[in-house]
Amino acid sequence: MSSLPTEEDHRLTPVFQEDRVCTGVTTVRGRVFLSYPSADRPGVQVVEALPDGRRVPYPDAAWNRADQPPSGAFVHVNGLRAGPDGRLWIVDSGSPRIGGAQVPGGARLIAVDPDDDRVERVYHLDEAVHPGSYVDDVRFNGRVAYFSDAGAAGLIVLDLDSGRARRVLDGHPSTAGGPVVADGRALRDPDGTEVRLHVDQLEVSPDGRWLYYQPASGGMSRIAARWLDDPSVPADELARRVERWCDTPSTGGTAIDAAGSIYLSDLERRRVLVLAPDGGVRTLVADPRLAWVDAMWLDADARLWMPAAQLHLTAGLNGGISTVEYPVQIYRMPVGIGPPARDHA
Template sequence: MSSLPTEEDHRLTPVLHEDRVCTGVTTLRGRVFLSYPSADRPGVQVVEALPDGRRVPYPDAAWNRADQPPSGAFVHVNGLRAGPDGRLWIIDSGSPRIGGAQVPGGARLIAVDPDDDHVERVYHLDEAVHPGSYVDDVRFNGRVAYFSDAGAAGLIVLDLDSGRSRRVLDGHPSTAGGPVVADGRALRDPGGAEVRLHVDQLEVSPEGRWLYYQPASGGMSRIATRWLDDPSVSADELARRVERWCDTPSTGGTAIDATGTIYLSDLERRRVLVLAPDRSVRTLVADPRLAWVDAMWLDADARLWMPAAQLHLTAGLNGGVSAVEYPVQIYRMPVEIGPPARDHA
């Protein structure tokens, strides 16, 4: 078993308390939005968290209807984030669960205009997914978006102008996951089989030159975005351009600041690490409450939001036994530097 922290860190402030497992948080113009992966029970997938404590389905109740065709309703939201353009971007994995089959038309990037709370555009990713894909997360680089696929190892590149998407580094070793270890134990499905999550976390460097990425089991790589952005580059050439960057642990989520420093959650030891541009690593915070910190968010006021999602304690990843302790908390703490403008507003 890994050694877990025993003392609480006073710099962590619990700011949101959820009655369901929550993996995504983002802030936009003073508003807070959350996403729920239905890992513990079904329900609304995206909400706005109002100051009075209410959770309002977002962008509306219709998009959050269950068991509906994907036209006008979510299949399975895995994350969300405010973009550099001031819109809210929602990632629909297109599959009801990791290991499930893709729903035709389900894998999408959905742009919502916060001025009127209406869906402005839907980017379909059908041409870039496999039957076992699970579109996990997104990062922006000008008019290009990059996606991780945790279900079928590979990355997806989307041209935001044309709407065309394509698959890159498909099955490359840098995108393939191994055993994911949290609190010293490997993830197991209800039947006891080991669960593997492929490429999950990804970040774009502040100047847009590099894409950093890794599977949830750790082992960060990078590749120059010039190679990813050029559709004429062959698969073999792309593979040659991959660089191993850092031997990271099993990770739930990452964020990047304006200096290129990457924050990453260490699932094995309930801590958040800081990976500097010179590849040095240090511990930012270790706390027993940081159980599976998932998709972190760095806001404009240089505050790091950390959803302690406890995913490894849900029945689907804990051998069929739920051990989640409610409420599920989202913590926040100040850091030194805010986000890069290329990443989000």
């Protein structure tokens, strides 16, 4: 079993304590939004965390109702983040779970204007998903958005002006996942079958030149964004442009700062690593409380938010037995540098 840290790091500040597994946190102009993937039990999927401790369904209760069609309700939210335009962007995976079937019309990117809390636009990804797809996360690069597909290995490129989505690097080895190891154990579903999560994490370099990406089992690659952004580039040419960039461990989430350093959660050793632009690696923090840090968030005040989601302890990834310890914690620590303007404000 991997060596786990035994001492708590005083730099970690517990910010929120949740009674459900929480995998996403983002901030928009001082407001805080959280997402719950229903990994432990069903319920509201996106909330605003108010200063008085209340959790208010966002953008409203209707979008969070499970008995509504996908035309006006979430299927399964797996990512949310503020964009460079100040909007809140919500990724609907389109499938109720990893390995589940796609719900027609469910895979979407939903833009919400925080000024009036209204859904401003919905981008449908149907033409770019497979039946077994699980749209995982998104990053922005000007008027282009890139998505990871953890269910069917591949990336999705969305033109934010035209709304056209297309699939790239479909089934490429760099997007395909192997065994995911957390706390020394491989993930297994309730039947005991090993779970594999395909391309999961992705980040855009501050200058917009590179897209970095990897499956949850680790092994980070990169490709120049100009090749992805050009729909005329043939699939075999795209495949040749992929570069292996860094050997990484099984990972829950990433973030990137204005200097181009990537923050990466190491599921095997309950720590967060920093990958420098030159490929150097250092440990930022190691703490026994950092159990499956998922989608991290770097805010404008140079603070890294870390939801310790404990996903590997949920029944769906732990052989059918939940050993999640509640409350689920979200931590924060100063890192001395903020996010790239290209990523978010």
